[in-house]
Amino acid sequence: MLHCRDDVLFLTKQLVNIESIVNSDGEKEISQAIYMLLSSFPYFIEKPKQIIKQQTIADEQERYNILAFVKGTKNKSDKTVILMGHMDTVGIDDYNHLKDKACQPAELMEALKQEKLPAAVEDHLNSGDYLFGRGVLDMKSGVASHLYLLKYYSEHPEELEGNLLVVIECDEEDGSHGILSALKELKHLKEEHGFDYTAAINADFVSPRYEGDENRYIYKGTVGKLLPSFFITGAETHVGSCFEGIDPNFIAAELTKQISYNPDLCNEAFGETTVPPVSLKQTDLKPTYTVQTALSAYVYYNFFIHSWSPKEVLEKLKDQAEIAFTNALTEFNKKYKQFSLASGQPYMDIPWKARVLTYEEMNQLLIEENGTDYIDHMTQFKEQLLLDKELDTRMYAARVVEEAWKWMGDRSPAIILFYSSLYSPRIEVTGKDEKEENLIASLEQAISDIQPHYEYPIATKNFFPYISDMSFVALSDDEAGIQAVSSNNPSWGTKHYVNYQDIRDINVPVINIGPYGFDAHKQFERMELKYSLEVVPNLTNNVIQNLLSKA
Incomplete structure (x- = not known):
């Protein structure tokens, strides 16, 4: 087990402190902060070309993705696991008179103690088991987990059999310009370095599905969304x-x-x-x-x-x-x-x-x-x-x-x-090919290894129930399904366009292992510390190791 809690918490707070609301200059600021952080790692000081700051394509906003990769030295292998997550958040107006503290967890939590709160929120606030603030759950703690693992393997490449590539994208909360642009870079890296993308692991938030639900869910594939x-x-x-x-x-x-x-x-x-x-x-x-x-x-x-x-x-x-x-x-x-x-x-x-x-x-x-x-x-x-x-x-x-x-x-x-808007494609991960079989088996083994160390049940489901950038790394629709989107969107080719061939060119099975908490996109957004800071990084790491060690 990796002893990662303090490091992931520190990174989470650093990220949350940057107000990176979608379609604002904060997206530029946080991308630069992540780029500078990675540039300070000794591994990337020696290999600066393995960090990429990529401006989004055909975007009315100026903003950037950050991609970085570590090549393992344990055994030479082209197998590459993608870790993905978004750096932007929704707005903070819902915090009302506390909006100036929305991105300062310590100050916000202290101020909330003076407010009249719903009973469940008050219990979580006083328990010491939760962190509050905009983006702590959706999804800067997930990004922090990925950055921790990238740093760990940059310091221990001898433990990595294959490659680890992290994609931190912008604009997830609106038009997905980030991931759609990142596909171009992923394809370029695949061609330049011979990467064989075996799986992608997203780290978006998970929440109870119903009142009293104690499961911490991991999702294989994702729901699709149309407008x-x-x-x-x-x-x-x-x-x-x-x-x-x-x-x-x-x-x-x-x-x-x-x-x-x-x-x-x-x-x-x-x-x-x-x-x-x-x-x-x-x-x-x-x-x-x-x-x-x-x-x-x-x-x-x-x-x-x-x-x-x-x-x-x-x-x-x-x-x-x-x-x-x-x-x-x-x-x-x-x-x-x-x-x-x-x-x-x-x-x-x-x-x-x-x-x-x-x-x-x-x-x-x-x-x-x-x-x-x-x-x-x-x-x-x-x-x-x-x-x-x-x-x-x-x-x-x-x-x-x-x-x-x-x-x-x-x-x-x-x-x-x-x-009239972006189609976020549905993705099924059912074991229909070798990569999906390996991902499912690796996930099941990881849960078996980690579950004894955590008191609440870790359960799997087939479809991540919220919109996420998971939708843009694989495609389950046939050509007729995609044609129905382009032929029936009046803005297609002018105001709106998606190159679905880019998705097909990457086409990697994807799962979501993300932080657990409540009220994402709401004023009482909060994440549970133990699962988010300890279990999520270790589950993700276990899946990485299982995937890359498979023959």
Whole structure:
């Protein structure tokens, strides 16, 4: 067992003290701090080219990844284990009047003692078993564990059979520019040094899955995440004649009722089930107040997957949207009849029918009808839209659909379904090839070795349940699944692009062994010291040794 607690705690605090909120200058600051730290290690003083500070590619922000590797001398081997983790955090506004202490654990914990806290938080604060602060759990203690192991093997390369490569990436909390850029460097190192990437170990946080859950989880593979989005058009009318048109917000409300929290949209695989989708935004697209109903509305949903492809999700959601649209029209008709009866005004049959198209279907239709006129117009429109730096990829995509809709010959009410953000691919690690078999066996052996030294159960599950950069080191989707993403994302190739071939070129099985705690992304973020500072580094080290010693 490595006696690593004090060293990992020291590194954790050093990292937490740097406010590295995503999309801020703090990301540059922390990357430089990590680079300078590694540059001070004797091993890297002798081998400075084995540390790389890499600026992200095609990124509106200036920020950097740090990559570093140690070549073992125990036995010459090309086998290489990747340790990965992110240096950025979410913001600190949730700390309210304590935000100036959010990145100072000692000061924060002292201040929290004067606050009225939930009972569980107060117990943890007073126990001495937890460290509080932004990033302690997600995931600077995990990064500290990796840095400790890198330092250890830089001092003891004779104990390493093969190579250890650490990737500390930026921008995990937003657009994953960090890991997507790092893939280029990983491919370059593979070619230059002949690295055979055998496995990747991420160190993102783990938490209880339910009240009273005492398991400390290790995850093989990860959940996938999509952002299915819906542009909804109605029939505009004056609010004084509301039944002469149909409000797209009315259709949007029925759509959210149909999709949000719908257990039929949970994806089960290997005995594990995703949480259902839930709305992340619902709005109309009226720029100002008028007494007309809106022309269009926009809504998007978080959508987790274990085994479904992006193509299958589109098919399922198209069905759900048709159900919702039909229900909305039925309810509208019912209310209209009731109003006509009550007011004595004549009732007229409504002229609309449920109509749902994917963006790909609409775009293809418009190309067939309008040819190069439409293509050239949309190309120029997208380029002009890029000048508006206030638009994120989600609103950019909505504006593209809104503009394309103007070219439709039939502009009766409709729902257009598309993707408006990054697809984080699902990854299955099931033992389907030799590398996966070796990783699973190495993990099982590590748990068997370490469990006697820790009081709580260490359990494995198949899918890491949160979004992470694990999604970008392997690919379980086929070409048709990925094509459904690119063909149905209106910002693809302009505001947004992912080279999925880079992922295929690395394609390494990945697990997550990360710090344990509570309330990541919340004001009481905290990590349990013993598991995070002692068990995690030793479990990770044990897996490394098991993997590299296999014939």
